[in-house]
Amino acid sequence: MTSYDLTGRKALVTGAAQGLGAGMASALAQAGAAVAVADINDELGHETVDSLRSAGAKAEFVHLDVRHDAEWESAMATAVAALGGIDIVVNNAGVEVTDLLIDFDADAASTLLSVNVLGTALSAIDRLTRVAAAESGKLGYGVRINCIYPGLTPTAMGNKLAVETAGLGLFDSPEAAAGAVAELTPLGRLGQVDDMADAVVFLSSDAAKFITGAGLPVDGGMGM
Numbered sequence: 001m002t003s004y005d006l007t008g009r010k011a012l013v014t015g016a017a018q019g020l021g022a023g024m025a026s027a028l029a030q031a032g033a034a035v036a037v038a039d040i041n042d043e044l045g046h047e048t049v050d051s052l053r054s055a056g057a058k059a060e061f062v063h064l065d066v067r068h069d070a071e072w073e074s075a076m077a078t079a080v081a082a083l084g085g086i087d088i089v090v091n092n093a094g095v096e097v098t099d100l101l102i103d104f105d106a107d108a109a110s111t112l113l114s115v116n117v118l119g120t121a122l123s124a125i126d127r128l129t130r131v132a133a134a135e136s137g138k139l140g141y142g143v144r145i146n147c148i149y150p151g152l153t154p155t156a157m158g159n160k161l162a163v164e165t166a167g168l169g170l171f172d173s174p175e176a177a178a179g180a181v182a183e184l185t186p187l188g189r190l191g192q193v194d195d196m197a198d199a200v201v202f203l204s205s206d207a208a209k210f211i212t213g214a215g216l217p218v219d220g221g222m223g224m
């Protein structure tokens with residue numbers, strides 16, 4: 001639960017059908033925002049919207065594959081019509097491909113880059129955040145752009161990563177993989193969905209009104 005007030009704001013979160021995105025959508029809604037849940041998984045996306053609505057939030061599902069420009073246009077138009085505008089966009093959607101570099105398949109690499117980089121924007125995320133913030137500030141768009149770097153969090157993706165790195169022989173078991181990350185983390189544990197969601201609510205709120213172009217590690221100090 002957060003104390004930042006987003007009453008009256010309208011947010012769109014990509015990849016919000018499950019995992020970190022669903023947690024971010026829920027935290028933004030708890031802070032008072034109306035939320036568009038955008039995802040390629042329509043069934044799970046609708047379930048997330050139902051659960052946000054049962055908690056009293058204004059929420060809508062919009063189908064969006066972040067790799068396609070045309071889908072962004074229609075999803076944003078749908079979200080703006082449904083919510084009455086958009087103040088906050090969280091580019092959370094991502095996929096994970098776990099493989100040893102020697103076995104890395106070109107198609108898998110292309111999917112990873114197209115969703116995680118191209119889907120968020122057209123360059124590497126950190127540099128892009130700073131450039132976008134500089135342009136937005138200088139040109140007076142009135143938009144702040146920040147990013148967070150999540151630590152390993154046991155969502156569907158986080159759990160799959162632990163299972164697959166163990167499967168590749170890098171760790172004895174998924175538990176050992178997760179344990180190794182926790183051990184390298186100064187705060188001594190893996191991330192939780194709430195940790196990421198609270199950081200997003202903070203960056204979306206007026207408490208962060210002079211923060212733009214920032215990359216915020218939310219990783220218990222692990223720094224990798």
Ligand SMILES: NC(=O)c1ccc[n+]([C@@H]2O[C@H](COP(=O)([O-])OP(=O)(O)OC[C@H]3O[C@@H](n4cnc5c(N)ncnc54)[C@H](O)[C@@H]3O)[C@@H](O)[C@H]2O)c1
Pocket residue numbers: 014015016017018019020021038039040041064065066067092093094095115116119149150151152153154155156157158
């Ligand atoms: N979980 C972690 O440990 C961790 C750590 C660092 C970064 N991240 C990043 O956080 C984000 C969320 O991770 P998560 O753990 O919640 O993953 P997840 O796999 O649990 O959920 C990802 C969501 O994104 C959606 N999605 C996938 N491709 C999409 C596309 N092309 N267009 C729209 N939606 C799409 C999926 O349907 C799913 O609902 C990802 O960008 C991931 O890279 C996660």
